[in-house]
Amino acid sequence: MEPYRKTLKxxxxxLRTGMTDAEQVLWHRIRRKQLKNVQFYRQKPLRSFIVDFYCPAAKLVVELDGSQHLETGHQAKDQARDAALASLGLHVLRFDNRQVLLETDAVLAVIDEAVKGRV
Structure with missing residues (x-):
């Protein structure tokens, strides 16, 4: 498990008690080792970040983005965050909330492939 800043606990x-609808939908489908029999954690502190979902076995981070992530300033922050996580050997997948809500099976297929390629 990756270390994290204790103040993020x-x-x-x-955040776990106030998940978005998209987070709830995805969590319902990946919790309890339903996907490739690997453990996912939700709203997991990693270093100085809190990631939406984390699979330590696959070193995989899944981020769900709301509409605020479309703003230019936010995109730059997301890119810097993804680069920092990648420097730890983590692979980051990003989906927008709408994708998760309307194309849940397609999102799960992408996550499934990423896990399969990293476990």
Missing amino acids: EPARV
Whole structure:
């Protein structure tokens, strides 16, 4: 498991209790080792970040983006965050909330392939 800043523990707990609809839909399909029999964690602190979903066995991070992620300033932050996570050997997948809600099976297929290629 990757180390994290201890001050992120409580904010991560708060995020887990207030998940978005898209996060709830995806979590319902990947929790309890339903996908490739690997464990996923939700709202997991990693270094100085809280990632939406994390699979340590595959070193995979799954991020779900709301509409605010379409803004130019936010995209730059996301790219810097993804680069920092990649420097730890983590692979980052990003989906927007709409994709998860309307194309759940397609999103799961992409995640499944990523896990298969990394476990």
